[in-house]
Amino acid sequence: MASLSDIAEAAGMSVGFFREAGIMDVLRKARDGKWAPDRVAQEIRNSDWYQSTAESERQNLLLKHQDPAEFQARRESVRAEVFRVSRETGLGWGIEDGALHKAADMALLNNWSETQIRNHLAGLGSVEQRMKKGKALTGDAGAAEAMVRQLSQDFGIDISDSFRRTMVSNMAHGKWDENYARNYFAGKARNKYRALADDIDRGMTVREAAEPYTNAMAQLLEINPAEADLNDPLIKKAITSRDGLMDMQEFETRVRNDERWMRTKNAQDDFMSAGREILQLFGQIA
Template structure:
């Protein structure tokens, strides 16, 4: 049974909070959800700015039913128009309209499919007339199709709000157009007479002009670029990127003429890391850097790995450049083996004889030993005070001075052997 938007809208409120404006959800990794429609804390600022005209804090939002209604209606109407009822419910619950059939369990709530099915079941039981009457009786003022936000108005003129705010002449013209409810055609005519327009690149002028002369092609170009930017962001390793950021990338590509290298650089600055994890190409870079540092006997901070990964994933640097850096530092740390390290050998390979000796004498698994975590090996690899490598006999003697050695079987056998020899020397054993 088909449902109307008003039935759907009312069902979301009932599903999320039982229609309570004062509802506050439990703490999640994204923060708490607030209000009748349970808007997550990170979304409150940008969404109230977009749909209510003023940026509110979470507490201000919770105390303002009008803002809650305006935000939920504006965002859900946008989802409804793009994705239909099931996709809109899925997008509201999970952020992804395409997961409406997912039965995977969600932390603290039903599966996405379970949520979507519940919303539509509630919606189908709501009287359409009652839902419409309820919407009309609400204390906020919001038409069925929300009034354009300032950002949407700028986009209708083929511009981004950031661009509008970057130039005083353009900002004055835009404000005049919004106040006077100008049509896009009238705005473009006035725009062409500005000094700003004459000073812009042909790429930007073509982008804005196409918005008026061939809107279908303009939209198709944007949709294609959006898919390409989403793919590029994923490849670079930007996880959880917002649609707003992707549309910014689309604008940078189509209107400002950025090439893929510059876009890759731009996306690279937006890479985030969670619990030592990275994604996309960044994950491979992250792993390669850790393995390289380990092989060269070096340890770096988490922030060093994050910064290095961003630089490489964004195209500002390469793995080869970082290998040179790590190898140079390793040669300085293990000066006794500097020539071999510079020639291409790894510290872990050079440390193999010491690893074998520690394993044999202290009876430890070789797989648990390396030049970083084992103090004996690390000290031996740094060499003697005169800069020469540590002789093996000297290294093995130092191991037998370790209290741990006395607890080993070979230590006990050795001591038994010494005792037996002493007894033999006194003629007491044969």
């Protein structure tokens, strides 16, 4: 009687393949019934394992036992890809190497795309948990966090820490993109800064639309324009009035009445000039 190994090899497979697929009963029946190789192949196709297993997984399992060296080369390649995605997206935080290796094996057997790898890693690690613990994000997750903070500043819209974490996580996982985030902030800003709604609809950020005010404030207070915060009471008052944008002359007057202006060289020069005019008026100086 032919051995199980002989029957498996005649069918172009190995005993290991039948064992790992859980269809050793097919091999035993083939031995007992003295099946020809084509009958063995047909019975494999009729098995529950074959019917319930994806083509890519079947082919990879077959390759694993027919050409172990080629299978291992592919395995290492997919592992490298999983580790790359984990590193570059920042989704692998807190995931042990063993879990990443297991994820790579699943990716290989199921022929996963990068998006599918991302989604799987998202279920293993947690961008939100890392943010809660105050840990720095890296890769795409870090870029997403920086982008959300910048959009929040540029549109003058504050969001809760909880929603910030959700937004960053969804962007890192590929569920939301930059356009989605930008449209979210633009929509909120359109309602908050109604006098700038047309500018926002044209694709401008609130910071860009409010530049005449931030630049004037920066010049008068002798600060960098980037330091002129949209949530500064003076700026906020100028661009959120129900009656429209504040007149620039009125805005500059309000800035000069702010205590911060009193500490500037502009203010000191104005005071000295005013004092000189008074002395001249009373004939104290020429």
